[in-house]
Amino acid sequence: MLNKLLLITLLYLPLTAAGAEYEFSLGAGFQYSGIVGTQFAVKHKESKYFISVGLPGYSVGMQTTVLDDQRHSVGFSIGELQGIFDGDSRYGVFTYNYHFDGFKNTGWLLGAGIGIYDQESYKPLFNDEPVNPSSKAMFTLDIGYKF
Template identity: 30%
Template sequence: MNKLVLLACLLASSLAQAENNGFSLGLVMPYGGLGAKFSIGNDSTKYFGGVGYLIDQDDGMPSDKHSGTASFVIGFDHAIVNEYHTIGAAIGTISHRKYYFGDYNTVGLAANYTYHFSGFNQKSWMLGASLYGGKQNVPAYYRGGMTYGIGLTAGYNF
């Protein structure tokens, strides 16, 4: 947890010095689950780092055994057609599972589309979708392999 706080402070410090930066809160891949996304860039492209919290997926364990994990994401968004539509890519933690024998994260890639209601560089609500895939970090004898999915994203850019 201390590393998460340190990373957030370093990102906030460096972003405060940038000319075209952003901060947003939201859900799913670009935000690392439920989290925040810090970005720098220009009018058409922004590079970001996301720090969030992922709640573990249901694997049949009793509900009192569920937990979550800190997650990290880095990537970029690029405006297309006009300032309301962006596409991007990200790499980071895409899921978390708690098995009887331990906690495991899935790290992978995502392709994102986002619609910005007031524009890419404005204070605005955002809705979008992510296509993601990644390798489960579990022992090979227990459901190891690739994970794929589609996630709806929602957030607000400050």
């Protein structure tokens, strides 16, 4: 019993010493994994690392501030959108975000990104001919609110 308590205490110590902040946000765009989605982030110093689940996909990524005023951040997001009437698409984008109230504060943000997506082969609804996989460049706009 004492060994288990000691082990749990030792495992808990790094979590309390890390001092990381957590952020929850709602939004739309590839950083939020689709039409509408949620993002859970762990902030450490001037960066945040996030996972996102949305309709119809999921992603992971990170952002870091680039200027002293804390309103501009750059980063990346990689994920997958689940196809409903077509094949699943995997994507990777480099992102830029503008935080109206600052990177570390709650509030609105607008973002943009460029990257590529790779769509797997699929058969369209009511059609027996498969569509071949393709890779294409893309541009994305994102909007979100951080709580």
